[in-house]
Amino acid sequence: MKNLRLFIIFVILLIIFLPGFAKFQELKAKLAETEEKIRKAQRQNAILEQRIAQLQNNTAYLEMVARDKMGIVKKGETVLKIIREDEVDVVNQTNASKE
Template identity: 40%
Template sequence: MILKRAFLYSGLVILFLVIFLPGFSKLQDLRDRNKELEDRIKQLKVENTLLNTELKRLERDPLYQEKIIREKMGLVRKGEVPVKIIPEVE
């Protein structure tokens, strides 16, 4: 009788593990993925804030506009001579 109960309890434990262990593993995987996605969202929000600040500055600040145009597009004012510095090759 005791042996039958031991087998019964062992069988129930094994059945419980077979049924619930894969679900628990999947739950952990989903929690990890959720954490990764939340971290990515935080990064993107920071990047979005920086880009919005840059956009507002480009829209409102003529000196900043000039700086960006000069640096990125290589434009110069009338009468200025553009100078390119070529690094030495060693």
């Protein structure tokens, strides 16, 4: 009889605390995921801060970015643009639709 009471108490405690424990494990996993996202964002921020510092302090880097990303050229330079065959079709279609 005493063993039955202990078993019933154990089952009742298990029923009461098992959902809470499962929720705790779920929240723990979400916390770990969120902390990883934070670490990733911090790494990206550090990289961006380095780029900002380079753009502010390194004129050669600034010129390289301006040339590569924005297509800026110096006065007197000739710009050559190489178009791949698949780009030629797109340019021809665009020009045909404008006419």
